[in-house]
Amino acid sequence: MKYIQNHSEQDxxxxxxxxxxxxxxxxxxxxxxxxxxxxxxxxxxxxxxHIMVVPFEHTASFENLDAQTLTELMIQTTTCMRxxxxxxxxxxFNLGANVGMAAGAGIADHVHMHIVPRWNGDTxxxxxxxxxxxxxxxxxxxxxxxxxxx
Numbered sequence: 001m002k003y004i005q006n007h008s009e010q011d012x013x014x015x016x017x018x019x020x021x022x023x024x025x026x027x028x029x030x031x032x033x034x035x036x037x038x039x040x041x042x043x044x045x046x047x048x049x050h051i052m053v054v055p056f057e058h059t060a061s062f063e064n065l066d067a068q069t070l071t072e073l074m075i076q077t078t079t080c081m082r083x084x085x086x087x088x089x090x091x092x093f094n095l096g097a098n099v100g101m102a103a104g105a106g107i108a109d110h111v112h113m114h115i116v117p118r119w120n121g122d123t124x125x126x127x128x129x130x131x132x133x134x135x136x137x138x139x140x141x142x143x144x145x146x147x148x149x150x
Contacts, residue, residue: 016110029041036056036073037069037072038053039150042114048136083146083150084117090119093115
């Protein structure tokens with residue numbers, strides 16, 4: 001909490017910065033905090049288990065982060081993959097970031113890494129015909145499962 005309360009770069013309009021100021025739980029979906037980054041469920045997941053690694057520092061691009069933060073971001077990304085493999089047994093992962101609005105970033109001012117578990121056939125007629133995603137579990141259940149495994 002000391003980092004969050006004293007960090008001058010925190011943006012009061014940023015959803016990630018707002019969530020960081022709350023206690024961790026189902027309300028803010030933060031699963032874990034480490035020294036430089038935190039793990040949070042995507043509120044609008046592409047698949048069950050869709051999580052993100054977000055630096056505490058409010059910055060729009062990875063090149064603005066120091067080496068310690070970048071290292072921890074990748075270490076926590078691989079930890080997320082291990083946890084998700086154990087819980088969901090995905091066949092693959094999409095890892096990525098949309099850096100900037102033109103790249104499709106929904107939260108462009110606070111860079112973050114997505115970890116999306118994938119299975120053969122997880123895109124089906126529902127996505128193709130009705131532009132709708134079907135998730136086999138509620139977000140609160142995903143949160144509880146990932147927290148328990150973490």
